[in-house]
Amino acid sequence: MNDVIPENSTSAVRPRPVVGVSLKLYFGLARTRAWLAEVAALRDALAALPRPVDLFVLPAFPALADARELLAGTGIGYGAQDVHWAESGAWTGEVSAGMLAETGARYVEVGHAERRRHFGETDETVAAKTRAATHAGLVPVICAGELRADDLAGAAEETLTQVRAALSGAVPGSEVVIAYEPVWAIGAREPAPASHVRAVADAIRGALRDHDVRGRLIYGGTAGPGTYTELGGAVDGLFLGRLAHDTEGLRKVVEEIAAG
Ligand SMILES: O=C[C@H](O)COP(=O)(O)O
Numbered sequence: 118m119n120d121v122i123p124e125n126s127t128s129a130v131r132p133r134p135v136v137g138v139s140l141k142l143y144f145g146l147a148r149t150r151a152w153l154a155e156v157a158a159l160r161d162a163l164a165a166l167p168r169p170v171d172l173f174v175l176p177a178f179p180a181l182a183d184a185r186e187l188l189a190g191t192g193i194g195y196g197a198q199d200v201h202w203a204e205s206g207a208w209t210g211e212v213s214a215g216m217l218a219e220t221g222a223r224y225v226e227v228g229h230a231e232r233r234r235h236f237g238e239t240d241e242t243v244a245a246k247t248r249a250a251t252h253a254g255l256v257p258v259i260c261a262g263e264l265r266a267d268d269l270a271g272a273a274e275e276t277l278t279q280v281r282a283a284l285s286g287a288v289p290g291s292e293v294v295i296a297y298e299p300v301w302a303i304g305a306r307e308p309a310p311a312s313h314v315r316a317v318a319d320a321i322r323g324a325l326r327d328h329d330v331r332g333r334l335i336y337g338g339t340a341g342p343g344t345y346t347e348l349g350g351a352v353d354g355l356f357l358g359r360l361a362h363d364t365e366g367l368r369k370v371v372e373e374i375a376a377g
Contacts, residue, residue: 196224244286302338
Protein backbone atom coordinates (compact mmCIF):
# COMPACT_ATOMS: atom_id res chain seq x y z
CA MET A 118 0.00 0.00 0.00
CA ASN A 119 3.03 2.30 0.39
CA ASP A 120 2.75 3.35 -3.24
CA VAL A 121 -0.83 4.59 -2.93
CA ILE A 122 -0.05 7.53 -0.66
CA PRO A 123 2.83 9.93 -1.37
CA GLU A 124 5.37 10.05 1.50
CA ASN A 125 5.38 13.83 1.28
CA SER A 126 1.82 15.04 1.80
CA THR A 127 2.61 18.34 0.03
CA SER A 128 3.36 16.35 -3.14
CA ALA A 129 1.25 17.13 -6.19
CA VAL A 130 0.72 13.39 -6.65
CA ARG A 131 -2.83 12.53 -5.58
CA PRO A 132 -3.26 9.54 -3.31
CA ARG A 133 -5.27 6.60 -4.58
CA PRO A 134 -8.96 7.24 -3.93
CA VAL A 135 -10.64 5.12 -1.31
CA VAL A 136 -14.26 4.21 -0.59
CA GLY A 137 -15.36 2.65 2.68
CA VAL A 138 -18.70 1.22 3.76
CA SER A 139 -19.87 0.57 7.30
CA LEU A 140 -22.87 -1.70 7.69
CA LYS A 141 -23.30 -0.53 11.30
CA LEU A 142 -25.97 -2.86 12.77
CA TYR A 143 -28.39 -2.62 9.85
CA PHE A 144 -28.21 -6.24 8.67
CA GLY A 145 -28.36 -9.69 10.25
CA LEU A 146 -25.80 -12.35 9.31
CA ALA A 147 -27.70 -13.86 6.36
CA ARG A 148 -28.37 -10.47 4.79
CA THR A 149 -24.76 -9.43 5.39
CA ARG A 150 -23.58 -12.53 3.56
CA ALA A 151 -25.88 -11.80 0.61
CA TRP A 152 -24.67 -8.19 0.53
CA LEU A 153 -21.01 -9.27 0.69
CA ALA A 154 -21.60 -11.60 -2.25
CA GLU A 155 -23.03 -8.65 -4.23
CA VAL A 156 -20.01 -6.53 -3.28
CA ALA A 157 -17.67 -9.33 -4.37
CA ALA A 158 -19.46 -9.34 -7.74
CA LEU A 159 -18.28 -5.72 -8.24
CA ARG A 160 -14.82 -7.17 -8.80
CA ASP A 161 -14.99 -6.90 -12.61
CA ALA A 162 -16.34 -3.35 -12.47
CA LEU A 163 -13.44 -2.44 -10.16
CA ALA A 164 -10.90 -4.04 -12.47
CA ALA A 165 -12.27 -2.03 -15.41
CA LEU A 166 -11.98 1.38 -13.72
CA PRO A 167 -9.88 4.02 -15.52
CA ARG A 168 -7.85 4.49 -12.31
CA PRO A 169 -7.70 2.23 -9.27
CA VAL A 170 -9.95 2.91 -6.30
CA ASP A 171 -9.50 1.11 -2.97
CA LEU A 172 -12.76 -0.30 -1.62
CA PHE A 173 -13.26 -1.65 1.89
CA VAL A 174 -16.26 -2.80 3.88
CA LEU A 175 -16.85 -2.93 7.63
CA PRO A 176 -19.48 -5.49 8.63
CA ALA A 177 -20.32 -6.43 12.24
CA PHE A 178 -17.78 -8.68 14.04
CA PRO A 179 -19.57 -12.02 13.46
CA ALA A 180 -19.43 -11.44 9.68
CA LEU A 181 -15.65 -10.98 9.45
CA ALA A 182 -15.15 -14.65 8.61
CA ASP A 183 -17.78 -14.30 5.86
CA ALA A 184 -16.00 -11.22 4.51
CA ARG A 185 -12.75 -13.16 4.44
CA GLU A 186 -14.39 -16.01 2.51
CA LEU A 187 -16.59 -14.03 0.13
CA LEU A 188 -14.13 -11.24 -0.71
CA ALA A 189 -11.11 -13.53 -1.18
CA GLY A 190 -9.28 -12.72 -4.40
CA THR A 191 -11.39 -9.64 -5.17
CA GLY A 192 -8.94 -7.00 -3.92
CA ILE A 193 -11.75 -5.56 -1.77
CA GLY A 194 -10.65 -4.95 1.80
CA TYR A 195 -12.59 -5.49 4.98
CA GLY A 196 -12.38 -4.72 8.64
CA ALA A 197 -14.25 -4.02 11.85
CA GLN A 198 -16.29 -1.15 13.23
CA ASP A 199 -14.44 -0.97 16.53
CA VAL A 200 -11.43 -2.38 18.37
CA HIS A 201 -10.14 -2.46 21.92
CA TRP A 202 -6.92 -0.69 22.89
CA ALA A 203 -5.44 -3.56 24.88
CA GLU A 204 -3.60 -6.47 23.28
CA SER A 205 -5.07 -9.02 25.68
CA GLY A 206 -6.33 -9.46 29.21
CA ALA A 207 -9.48 -9.29 31.31
CA TRP A 208 -11.59 -7.22 28.91
CA THR A 209 -14.85 -9.15 28.59
CA GLY A 210 -16.61 -8.58 25.29
CA GLU A 211 -13.72 -6.78 23.60
CA VAL A 212 -11.70 -7.64 20.47
CA SER A 213 -8.01 -6.77 20.04
CA ALA A 214 -6.35 -5.29 16.98
CA GLY A 215 -4.05 -8.30 16.77
CA MET A 216 -7.02 -10.66 16.64
CA LEU A 217 -8.62 -8.54 13.91
CA ALA A 218 -5.39 -8.70 11.91
CA GLU A 219 -5.46 -12.50 12.31
CA THR A 220 -8.88 -12.55 10.61
CA GLY A 221 -7.27 -10.93 7.56
CA ALA A 222 -8.84 -7.55 8.32
CA ARG A 223 -6.89 -4.56 7.05
CA TYR A 224 -9.06 -1.67 8.31
CA VAL A 225 -10.71 -0.77 11.59
CA GLU A 226 -13.02 2.11 12.37
CA VAL A 227 -12.31 4.13 15.50
CA GLY A 228 -14.22 6.97 17.12
CA HIS A 229 -17.44 6.90 15.12
CA ALA A 230 -19.93 9.51 16.34
CA GLU A 231 -22.34 6.77 17.41
CA ARG A 232 -19.69 5.21 19.62
CA ARG A 233 -18.73 8.60 21.06
CA ARG A 234 -22.40 9.33 21.77
CA HIS A 235 -23.73 5.98 23.01
CA PHE A 236 -20.67 4.24 24.38
CA GLY A 237 -18.65 7.02 25.95
CA GLU A 238 -15.80 6.97 23.45
CA THR A 239 -13.46 9.91 24.09
CA ASP A 240 -10.53 11.49 22.28
CA GLU A 241 -8.32 9.60 24.73
CA THR A 242 -9.80 6.18 23.96
CA VAL A 243 -9.78 6.92 20.23
CA ALA A 244 -6.07 7.76 20.45
CA ALA A 245 -5.44 4.51 22.34
CA LYS A 246 -7.39 2.53 19.75
CA THR A 247 -5.49 4.28 16.95
CA ARG A 248 -2.25 3.30 18.63
CA ALA A 249 -3.38 -0.33 18.98
CA ALA A 250 -4.58 -0.48 15.37
CA THR A 251 -1.44 0.98 13.82
CA HIS A 252 0.77 -1.12 16.10
CA ALA A 253 -0.99 -4.23 14.74
CA GLY A 254 -0.51 -3.05 11.14
CA LEU A 255 -4.19 -2.18 10.63
CA VAL A 256 -5.33 1.02 8.95
CA PRO A 257 -7.48 2.98 11.41
CA VAL A 258 -10.46 4.74 9.87
CA ILE A 259 -10.51 7.66 12.28
CA CYS A 260 -13.94 9.27 12.41
CA ALA A 261 -14.19 12.91 13.41
CA GLY A 262 -16.75 15.64 13.02
CA GLU A 263 -18.59 18.42 14.76
CA LEU A 264 -21.93 18.04 16.51
CA ARG A 265 -23.67 21.20 15.31
CA ALA A 266 -24.29 22.55 11.83
CA ASP A 267 -24.39 26.25 12.49
CA ASP A 268 -20.80 27.32 13.18
CA LEU A 269 -18.17 26.68 10.52
CA ALA A 270 -15.22 28.03 12.51
CA GLY A 271 -16.30 25.97 15.50
CA ALA A 272 -16.78 22.93 13.27
CA ALA A 273 -13.19 23.01 12.06
CA GLU A 274 -11.85 23.49 15.57
CA GLU A 275 -13.97 20.73 17.10
CA THR A 276 -13.06 18.32 14.33
CA LEU A 277 -9.36 19.19 14.44
CA THR A 278 -9.23 18.55 18.18
CA GLN A 279 -10.55 15.03 17.55
CA VAL A 280 -8.23 14.42 14.59
CA ARG A 281 -5.10 15.65 16.38
CA ALA A 282 -5.90 13.58 19.46
CA ALA A 283 -6.34 10.43 17.38
CA LEU A 284 -3.21 11.06 15.31
CA SER A 285 -1.17 11.49 18.48
CA GLY A 286 -1.70 7.76 18.98
CA ALA A 287 -0.63 6.65 15.50
CA VAL A 288 2.63 4.76 15.12
CA PRO A 289 5.00 7.09 13.16
CA GLY A 290 4.90 6.48 9.42
CA SER A 291 1.70 4.44 9.61
CA GLU A 292 -1.18 4.59 7.18
CA VAL A 293 -4.45 6.12 8.34
CA VAL A 294 -7.77 7.15 6.85
CA ILE A 295 -9.54 10.18 8.32
CA ALA A 296 -13.31 10.04 7.85
CA TYR A 297 -14.72 13.54 8.24
CA GLU A 298 -18.33 13.05 9.27
CA PRO A 299 -20.28 16.08 10.48
CA VAL A 300 -22.51 14.43 13.08
CA TRP A 301 -25.57 16.38 11.90
CA ALA A 302 -25.13 14.95 8.37
CA ILE A 303 -25.07 11.28 9.51
CA GLY A 304 -28.38 9.50 8.90
CA ALA A 305 -29.73 12.71 7.39
CA ARG A 306 -31.62 13.45 4.17
CA GLU A 307 -28.64 14.97 2.39
CA PRO A 308 -24.89 15.39 2.82
CA ALA A 309 -23.31 18.51 4.32
CA PRO A 310 -22.96 21.40 1.85
CA ALA A 311 -19.80 21.18 -0.26
CA SER A 312 -18.48 24.58 0.87
CA HIS A 313 -18.68 23.43 4.49
CA VAL A 314 -16.92 20.14 3.80
CA ARG A 315 -14.19 21.86 1.78
CA ALA A 316 -13.38 24.31 4.56
CA VAL A 317 -13.11 21.62 7.24
CA ALA A 318 -11.28 19.27 4.86
CA ASP A 319 -8.61 21.93 4.28
CA ALA A 320 -8.09 22.20 8.01
CA ILE A 321 -7.83 18.42 8.38
CA ARG A 322 -5.24 18.22 5.61
CA GLY A 323 -3.19 20.77 7.54
CA ALA A 324 -3.32 18.54 10.61
CA LEU A 325 -2.31 15.52 8.53
CA ARG A 326 0.75 17.42 7.30
CA ASP A 327 1.76 18.07 10.92
CA HIS A 328 1.89 14.36 11.75
CA ASP A 329 4.20 11.61 10.57
CA VAL A 330 1.50 9.49 8.94
CA ARG A 331 0.44 8.58 5.43
CA GLY A 332 -3.13 9.75 5.45
CA ARG A 333 -6.12 9.86 3.19
CA LEU A 334 -9.21 11.93 3.88
CA ILE A 335 -12.75 10.79 3.10
CA TYR A 336 -16.16 12.34 3.69
CA GLY A 337 -19.11 10.56 5.29
CA GLY A 338 -22.66 11.58 6.16
CA THR A 339 -25.46 10.63 3.76
CA ALA A 340 -22.84 10.25 1.01
CA GLY A 341 -23.89 8.54 -2.21
CA PRO A 342 -23.81 8.96 -5.98
CA GLY A 343 -23.03 12.60 -6.85
CA THR A 344 -21.44 13.50 -3.50
CA TYR A 345 -17.80 13.13 -4.60
CA THR A 346 -18.35 15.25 -7.72
CA GLU A 347 -20.12 17.87 -5.63
CA LEU A 348 -17.12 18.03 -3.30
CA GLY A 349 -14.83 18.76 -6.23
CA GLY A 350 -11.64 17.03 -5.11
CA ALA A 351 -11.75 18.24 -1.49
CA VAL A 352 -11.46 14.64 -0.28
CA ASP A 353 -9.80 11.41 -1.40
CA GLY A 354 -13.01 9.40 -1.33
CA LEU A 355 -16.17 8.68 0.62
CA PHE A 356 -17.39 6.76 3.66
CA LEU A 357 -20.82 5.33 2.98
CA GLY A 358 -23.58 4.08 5.22
CA ARG A 359 -27.18 3.53 4.11
CA LEU A 360 -26.61 4.51 0.49
CA ALA A 361 -24.32 1.51 -0.03
CA HIS A 362 -26.97 -1.01 0.97
CA ASP A 363 -27.91 -0.97 -2.70
CA THR A 364 -24.67 -2.22 -4.26
CA GLU A 365 -25.65 -0.66 -7.59
CA GLY A 366 -25.37 2.71 -5.83
CA LEU A 367 -21.98 1.64 -4.46
CA ARG A 368 -20.81 0.72 -7.97
CA LYS A 369 -21.89 4.14 -9.24
CA VAL A 370 -19.99 5.88 -6.45
CA VAL A 371 -16.78 3.96 -7.17
CA GLU A 372 -17.05 4.62 -10.92
CA GLU A 373 -17.74 8.31 -10.33
CA ILE A 374 -14.66 8.60 -8.12
CA ALA A 375 -12.45 6.76 -10.61
CA ALA A 376 -13.58 9.15 -13.34
CA GLY A 377 -13.04 12.25 -11.18
O1 LIG B 1 -20.51 5.08 8.84
C1 LIG B 1 -21.07 5.75 8.00
C2 LIG B 1 -21.55 7.08 8.29
O2 LIG B 1 -21.86 7.29 9.63
C3 LIG B 1 -22.59 7.61 7.35
O3 LIG B 1 -23.82 6.96 7.47
P1 LIG B 1 -25.01 7.40 6.49
O4 LIG B 1 -24.43 7.48 5.11
O5 LIG B 1 -26.03 6.36 6.64
O6 LIG B 1 -25.44 8.77 6.94
